[in-house]
Amino acid sequence: MTPQQVVLVQQSFSKVVPIAGTAADLFYDRLFEIAPEVKPLFKGDLTEQKKKLIAMLATVVNGLDKLDTILPAASKLAKNHVTYGVQAKHYQPVGAALLWTLEKGLGEGWSKDVADAWVQAYTTLSGFMISEAYPTTQAAE
Numbered sequence: 001m002t003p004q005q006v007v008l009v010q011q012s013f014s015k016v017v018p019i020a021g022t023a024a025d026l027f028y029d030r031l032f033e034i035a036p037e038v039k040p041l042f043k044g045d046l047t048e049q050k051k052k053l054i055a056m057l058a059t060v061v062n063g064l065d066k067l068d069t070i071l072p073a074a075s076k077l078a079k080n081h082v083t084y085g086v087q088a089k090h091y092q093p094v095g096a097a098l099l100w101t102l103e104k105g106l107g108e109g110w111s112k113d114v115a116d117a118w119v120q121a122y123t124t125l126s127g128f129m130i131s132e133a134y135p136t137t138q139a140a141e
Contacts, residue, residue, distance in 0.1 A: 001124060005117035006064045012114050013061040016105050017054075024050035027101040035093035041085050064121060071128060078129035088134045091126040098122060 001009075016023050028046055032039045042049060056077070063070035102118055103110045 001064065001117070001120050003065070005120050008114050008117040009064055009121050010061055012102065012106055012109060012118070013057065015109055016102065017058070019105055020054045021050070023101055023105045024053050026104055027053065027097050030100050031093060031097035034096060035090065038086075038090055038093070060121075060125060067124075074125060074129055075132040078133035081129075082133050086133075088130045091130055095119075095122045095126060 028042075028050065059073070060070055099115065099118060099122070103115070106114065
């Protein structure tokens with residue numbers, strides 16, 4: 001990621017924070033719409049999961065300019081997700097749901113440059129997480 005992309009992600013996320021609850025609702029609704037096969041991975045009430053999503057996003061976004069500080073936690077998170085049944089192929093719809101949510105939440109603040117920055121951020125992080133959590137043969141699934 002370029003320094004400018006980091007700034008765009010951080011600035012745009014700061015506009016999502018005030019609507020965090022709505023954004024989390026939008027994200028999970030969209031995720032279950034485009035990837036219904038992942039819904040059984042989420043047990044019970046999603047209230048706490050939604051809070052964890054926003055907290056994790058905040059940690060990642062705030063650490064984008066110093067990736068080495070967030071990669072150990074991202075590695076642990078990826079490996080934990082394997083125990084919940086998450087597969088490498090699930091990262092694609094999660095990314096799609098995240099980008100859709102950001103576009104809806106940011107409205108006119110969603111530009112091509114902001115979209116490109118978020119795609120780069122998600123691609124970088126998800127690629128790392130997949131490589132940490134799955135053998136090379138599974139990552140292509």
